[in-house]
Amino acid sequence: MSQIGSPAPIEGLYIQHQSWLRDWLRRKTGCPFDAADLTHDTYLKVLVREDDARQYREPRAYLTTIAHGLMVNLFRRRDIERAYLDSLALVEDAVALPPERRAMALEALVEIDRLLDGLPPKVRKAFLLAQLEGLRHGEIAERMQVSVSSVRQYLARAMQHCLAGW
Secondary structure (H helix, E strand, C coil): CCECCECCHHHHHHHHHHHHHHHHHHHHHCCHHHHHHHHHHHHHHHHHCCCCHHHCCCHHHHHHHHHHHHHHHHHHHHHHHHHHHHHHHHCCCCCCCCHHHHHHHHHHHHHHHHHHCCCCHHHHHHHHHHHHCCCCHHHHHHHHCCCHHHHHHHHHHHHHHHHHHC
């Protein structure tokens, strides 16, 4: 609750830095609409946190950290959507999904990407070969030019990683 004449901490954070943050995001994204949305989402994240906004000694660093993470997520999501649409374009008899089913498919892909994020490349590749292409351990080992025991270790690590992130 703010007192008369002094804004609440979050209000002060917004009043003092919103314009600067939007300009910073516009330079980074090259799009004023993305910048406005990301600015909004940044302050929304600040609002839902239980931290006291008064404790931030470097408010711009705090805001840019949140905004940068949101921007990375936005670009990553767009990359996934582009790859999904490119894949559909390669299929001759691709069935056009209704918009809500397409959104659900994209959400599933984004969630899978989130779950696999942080895995070493070999572990991720082995997991995708097993799950998407249905290859057996020996086939994965041959394709990746590693031992079957390495493939087993990669798959176990991937499963543990996914379960931890679920």
